[in-house]
């Protein structure tokens with residue numbers, strides 16, 4: 001029946017549930033099931049409720065976080081850490097959140113599980129990541145998870161249907177476009193794109209009327225609230241944004257994609273957690289790893305989707321990031337030229353720029 005939510009809609013609902021601190025129910029085809037709660041939004045009451053159910057809850061974390069905690073990961077990209085019987089909410093949160101790693105290190109060694117399947121744990125961690133929360137979930141196996149979900153009004157996510165879906169990007173559709181005169185050009189036009197999965201909208205600003213038959217001067221800009229809006233000196237995003245628009249204004253044509261992938265795809269709250277770690281001496285990449293994220297969680301395929309839907313097939317790309325060029329080429333957008341964008345070096349972002357060059361292969 002068409003009024004029933006499909007897997008896309010159920011996942012969107014699960015993301016919202018996890019962000020609010022609700023449990024979601026997870027199940028596999030072979031009948032095994034579990035309930036999962038995001039470690040970040042877990043409350044003491046809900047942890048106590050979990051303990052009244054049969055079974056042993058674990059906290060599922062990424063292998064990145066496990067490395068920092070020196071916990072053995074037997075499940076590839078995730079690890080299942082056993083929660084001791086006397087552990088309270090602060091113990092669970094300390095496994096998930098690295099803020100206090102240095103001041104109050106975890107008393108180890110942490111015990112991790114190696115028996116059974118980690119499939120539902122992986123699904124739970126993936127869901128917390130896609131909800132832009134810390135990538136960690138408390139997972140409790142349950143025998144009749146369907147019935148439990150129905151009785152307790154929980155969203156049910158089927159593993160086999162969800163996993164391929166979470167790996168794919170959602171189709172984007174243009175919602176609206178309208179004229180937007182801006183400082184660098186009166187001939188600006190803003191397009192808004194919305195994904196089908198209830199996720200973030202992304203924008204494209206077109207300057208002038210670029211010829212679709214020729215390579216267009218283009219920039220894929222990832223949202224940076226701190227740099228773009230607040231004028232942060234810790235990164236180079238603000239000057240890059242304004243520099244790219246200025247160049248498009250001078251040339252009279254261009255397209256800037258503003259992708260809402262704040263903090264390289266980890267969200268603003270997690271980026272601020274990374275900044276807190278950077279103030280303790282870790283660089284950008286180390287901070288992401290300690291939080292449990294990869295160096296860069298963005299999906300640049302979004303950029304080629306938007307360019308294609310606007311009718312562009314080749315670009316002169318304003319970037320220093322070779323990953324953006326490689327992804328454009330792989331997804332059918334020809335990069336005829338890389339236009340360097342070196343602006344905005346400050347005393348505060350020198351280390352950040354050096355780490356980009358040393359660890360992320362950025363071109364100078």
Ligand SMILES: Nc1nc2c(ncn2[C@@H]2O[C@H](COP(=O)(O)OP(=O)(O)OP(=O)(O)O)[C@@H](O)[C@H]2O)c(=O)[nH]1
Nearest residue numbers: 221222223224235261262263264274284319320321
């Ligand atoms: N996680 C994390 N994200 C950061 C940090 N500093 C800046 N960012 C984010 O990094 C992204 C920078 O994106 P872009 O402007 O596309 O830059 P880039 O990938 O370095 O590539 P080019 O600028 O094209 O060379 C933005 O989403 C920022 O919010 C940080 O210390 N940690």
Ligand SMILES: [Zn+2]
Nearest residue numbers: 224227235237
């Ligand atoms: Zn920035």
